[in-house]
Amino acid sequence: MPDHYNLLVYYDGSPESRSALLRATRLGYALTATVHVLSVVDIGSAVGSSLGYLSDVACSQMEGTAKQTLKEALDHLRESGTVARGYVAVGNVVDSMANYAGLLNADLLVLGHRKPRGLARWLGQPSNHAELMKRAAGRAVITVPLD
Numbered sequence: 001m002p003d004h005y006n007l008l009v010y011y012d013g014s015p016e017s018r019s020a021l022l023r024a025t026r027l028g029y030a031l032t033a034t035v036h037v038l039s040v041v042d043i044g045s046a047v048g049s050s051l052g053y054l055s056d057v058a059c060s061q062m063e064g065t066a067k068q069t070l071k072e073a074l075d076h077l078r079e080s081g082t083v084a085r086g087y088v089a090v091g092n093v094v095d096s097m098a099n100y101a102g103l104l105n106a107d108l109l110v111l112g113h114r115k116p117r118g119l120a121r122w123l124g125q126p127s128n129h130a131e132l133m134k135r136a137a138g139r140a141v142i143t144v145p146l147d
Contacts, residue, residue, distance in 0.1 A: 005033035008106035016112025039070040113143040
């Protein structure tokens with residue numbers, strides 16, 4: 001068993017990610033682990049929903065929102081006595097989680113479970129947690145359903 005654990009949790013402020021953050025808080029406390037929180041600015045999805053055009057102002061607002069969301073998560077973790085670090089990435093969630101898992105040598109990856117909705121459900125696209133499990137490189141992936 002390792003002397004110290006690193007947990008990586010994805011947080012975007014959604015109800016699913018709040019459930020994941022609560023679980024990561026309990027795990028971090030129980031394991032005396034460092035909880036790393038990742039907030040992702042998904043420019044690709046935003047460009048797709050804006051018909052291919054995304055202004056600098058919109059990008060800045062997205063980044064500001066991600067930073068505020070991250071601060072919210074870190075404040076929660078620190079209030080509970082958990083050692084926490086935070087990061088904002090630009091890209092998609094799965095790529096960012098996989099990259100940061102490697103950089104931080106994360107033992108556990110935690111994210112909220114979302115059922116595919118809308119077009120993603122109709123097209124049968126895999127969810128983030130299913131894709132992340134393929135790229136986890138031997139790490140445990142914990143998906144947390146909405147409480």
